[in-house]
Amino acid sequence: MNFVVVGGGISGLVAAWKLREAMPEADICLLEQAPELGGLLAGDFYPKHNLAFDRGTHIFQELGVSELDRFIMDSVDTTDLLVYPQTVGDVSGIVFQDKLQNYSHFPDLRSLPAPVDFVEQLHQQARLVGTPCPIDRTAPLSVEATRRFGEKYALEVLLPLLAHTYCRPKEELAAFSMVLPGLTRAVVDDYDDWLVNKKHGGYREIIGIPDQQRLPSELWHGRRSYYSRHYGSRGVVDAVVRRLQSQGVDLHTSSRVTALNPEKSTIAWTDGQGISHHIAYSGMVLATGVIGSAIMLKFPFDRRGFEAPLAHHLIHYKLSCPSDSSLCYFYSLDLKRDWYRTTNYRAFSGDPQDRRITVEVLGRPLPNPN
Numbered sequence: 001m002n003f004v005v006v007g008g009g010i011s012g013l014v015a016a017w018k019l020r021e022a023m024p025e026a027d028i029c030l031l032e033q034a035p036e037l038g039g040l041l042a043g044d045f046y047p048k049h050n051l052a053f054d055r056g057t058h059i060f061q062e063l064g065v066s067e068l069d070r071f072i073m074d075s076v077d078t079t080d081l082l083v084y085p086q087t088v089g090d091v092s093g094i095v096f097q098d099k100l101q102n103y104s105h106f107p108d109l110r111s112l113p114a115p116v117d118f119v120e121q122l123h124q125q126a127r128l129v130g131t132p133c134p135i136d137r138t139a140p141l142s143v144e145a146t147r148r149f150g151e152k153y154a155l156e157v158l159l160p161l162l163a164h165t166y167c168r169p170k171e172e173l174a175a176f177s178m179v180l181p182g183l184t185r186a187v188v189d190d191y192d193d194w195l196v197n198k199k200h201g202g203y204r205e206i207i208g209i210p211d212q213q214r215l216p217s218e219l220w221h222g223r224r225s226y227y228s229r230h231y232g233s234r235g236v237v238d239a240v241v242r243r244l245q246s247q248g249v250d251l252h253t254s255s256r257v258t259a260l261n262p263e264k265s266t267i268a269w270t271d272g273q274g275i276s277h278h279i280a281y282s283g284m285v286l287a288t289g290v291i292g293s294a295i296m297l298k299f300p301f302d303r304r305g306f307e308a309p310l311a312h313h314l315i316h317y318k319l320s321c322p323s324d325s326s327l328c329y330f331y332s333l334d335l336k337r338d339w340y341r342t343t344n345y346r347a348f349s350g351d352p353q354d355r356r357i358t359v360e361v362l363g364r365p366l367p368n369p370n
Contacts, residue, residue, distance in 0.1 A: 011287040081229070104209070342359050
């Protein structure tokens with residue numbers, strides 16, 4: 001039996017592993033158009049300096065699917081695997097109201113003029129919402145944000161911030177735009193008050209803890225976080241690739257699909273040397289994402305109104321000395337500045353002398369790409 005996986009990101013790699021587990025004797029071929037496997041998780045590598053920088057995901061977290069968690073973590077050599085204690089991991093902050101918040105990535109409304117008005121309305125909303133309070137990600141942002149937080153915070157703070165972040169009028173945004181950066185709560189209370197109120201109804205659903213590193217142990221999610229000590233997300237991908245190779249999965253990079261016929265179960269592709277191949281398959285997995293899969297299946301894009309994704313730039317730096325911040329990341333949520341995210345690798349790489357940082361810029365062209 002022949003099986004083909006198209007797409008060599010983490011989804012395609014996991015698909016190839018699942019096929020191998022289910023059918024040990026099958027021929028499994030994975031095709032990836034890029035020159036290396038892993039997709040975004042391959043990151044950016046500078047051989048001259050032996051430095052790897054992540055793209056997108058940095059710290060991995062267990063999914064709670066024991067079979068999949070074991071596969072990924074067991075693939076990484078134990079000497080290279082960093083597994084963090086519950087209290088260590090994605091410690092993140094934001095720039096809000098012209099200040100860097102080291103203690104929370106939820107907007108701290110205590111820094112606003114007349115914060116009492118916000119506190120009163122959010123407390124009222126906390127009494128109204130149920131627990132849990134699921135967010136309808138496809139609903140209009142203005143509708144869902146107002147339902148969750150009330151009009152004052154939604155209209156005066158959250159919607160302007162998200163419109164600025166995504167470079168889009170607030171009327172065009174869906175509620176997913178607040179889920180993606182995790183802006184699902186706001187800070188309005190001091191820690192002692194938060195502890196008193198946290199057990200009541202929907203309070204924790206919309207009012208964030210004012211100090212993320214003091215989260216009570218009974219609220220920990222119980223899933224471990226982990227990372228590759230030497231090469232980050234790239235190191236995890238490389239370990240998974242080596243495991244698949246040892247299991248006889250045929251992995252091809254720089255490969256381009258030239259024809260796909262689902263009715264006849266055939267696929268044609270050219271390899272990195274330009275040599276053409278044509279095979280019949282027993283089954284196929286498209287792991288190229290919605291857009292890539294739709295292109296191969298000749299889906300009529302012109303009828304569906306697809307738009308180009310936002311511009312996204314990553315700028316990698318090696319500092320002259322290590323940062324002393326405990327933040328893994330911080331985001332800009334300040335209307336005076338463009339949106340950006342800064343990643344501080346020293347906070348989670350296990351190397352106190354790590355001097356790498358990455359700055360991501362979203363939705364805007366760089367004034368000087370060089």
